[in-house]
Amino acid sequence: MNNLFRLSVGLFRSGTGVYRLGPVSEGHASLVVARLFSSAPENNELGQLIKKDKVVVFIKGTPAQPMCGFSNAVVQILRMHGVDDYASYNVLEDQDLRQGVKDFSNWPTIPQVYFNGEFVGGCDILLQMHQNGDLVEELKKLGIHSALLDANKDEQKK
Amino acid sequence: MPVTAESIRNKLAAEMGAVHVEVEDTTTDHCSTSFKVLIVCPQFEGKPLLQRHRMVNTCLTEELKEIHAFEQKTLTPEQWEKQKSE
Numbered sequence: 001m002n003n004l005f006r007l008s009v010g011l012f013r014s015g016t017g018v019y020r021l022g023p024v025s026e027g028h029a030s031l032v033v034a035r036l037f038s039s040a041p042e043n044n045e046l047g048q049l050i051k052k053d054k055v056v057v058f059i060k061g062t063p064a065q066p067m068c069g070f071s072n073a074v075v076q077i078l079r080m081h082g083v084d085d086y087a088s089y090n091v092l093e094d095q096d097l098r099q100g101v102k103d104f105s106n107w108p109t110i111p112q113v114y115f116n117g118e119f120v121g122g123c124d125i126l127l128q129m130h131q132n133g134d135l136v137e138e139l140k141k142l143g144i145h146s147a148l149l150d151a152n153k154d155e156q157k158k
Numbered sequence: 159m160p161v162t163a164e165s166i167r168n169k170l171a172a173e174m175g176a177v178h179v180e181v182e183d184t185t186t187d188h189c190s191t192s193f194k195v196l197i198v199c200p201q202f203e204g205k206p207l208l209q210r211h212r213m214v215n216t217c218l219t220e221e222l223k224e225i226h227a228f229e230q231k232t233l234t235p236e237q238w239e240k241q242k243s244e
Contacts, residue, residue, distance in 0.1 A: 070227070108215060108222040124229055125207045 046104045051117035054142045055086035058101045059111040063088050070123040071111045077130050081139060082147025115142055161221045166193060173217050174199050177235055184229070191226040198238040207232070 050056045055078070061067030063075045078086060091098035091110050101112055105119045113120040115138060120126065129135040136146040163181040170179045178198035185192040195214070202210045210232035215222060222228060233241065 070229075106212075109228055119208070121208050121211060124231065125211060128207060128231075 046100060047117075049087075049089070050114040050119075053087040054116055054144065055083060056089070056114040056117075057086060057111055058089045058091055058097070060090065060092050062090055067092060068110075070109075073123045074111045074113060074126055077126055077135070080130070080148065081135065081144075083139065083144060161191075161224045163193065166195065166218065166221055169221070170195070170197055170214070170217060174213065175201060178238060184227070191224070193225060193227070194229040194231075196231045196233070198233050198235055200235055202232050202234045203236075 057074055057078075059066060059068070059071035059074060061071055063079075066072035066075050075088075078084070089097065089101075091101065098110065101110070102108055105112055107119065107122065109122055111123055113122070113126055120129075120138075126135065129138065136148060139146050163183045167179050167181045170176050170181075174197065176197050176199040178196070180196040182194040183192070184194045197214060201213070205213075211230060214230055214232060218228075
């Protein structure tokens with residue numbers, strides 16, 4: 001558990017650089033949100049978006065190439081639990097989305113995590129849920145078996 | 159008035175009845191735009207994480223408009239004592 005914390009602390013450096021479309025790799029369902037919203041996004045558009053998949057994240061960058069330490073932490077945590085089939089939306093691609101998602105959830109920052117259409121929180125909350133075991137439980141409710149459960153089983157066998 | 163670690167600390171202590179507040183300016187070039195906050199407040203008791211964080215967000219609505227990045231850790235006094243002894 002501590003390793004992730006140290007890892008995420010090391011990752012908390014602001015990402016800079018030109019964003020370019022990275023390839024969709026590692027089986028991530030990375031969707032490029034190009035001009036999804038022409039002006040202020042309708043609440044129901046975002047409402048539908050977050051319900052389309054069990055796990056939905058709004059981050060800076062993509063899972064293959066996160067552009068911010070906090071967004072990267074979310075990607076890494078999901079990866080640790082073996083969650084690789086989720087929808088990821090890059091807010092750097094679309095300024096309307098970037099502001100729209102903040103208005104929608106009434107939450108001031110990115111990344112934002114949604115489970116089953118419900119706002120879970122940002123990076124801090126996901127990290128604490130990971131550390132205190134809540135994340136494994138929440139994933140189970142979604143019908144997702146966390147990879148860490150198998151890892152623990154292996155350790156106990158030794 | 160620019161947002162500083164001090165102004166955040168004062169606001170949280172005053173408006174949330176926090177018993178302990180730590181604010182760290184995590185901005186890499188010290189332009190006061192990135193903060194890490196620890197808040198210990200009895201009002202967090204019985205509230206899930208998301209609700210606690212929203213309380214803080216509400217308290218710092220104006221400040222959050224100015225700053226670029228924000229991390230927070232919210233504990234009840236009991237959790238804080240436990241963490242200190244670990």
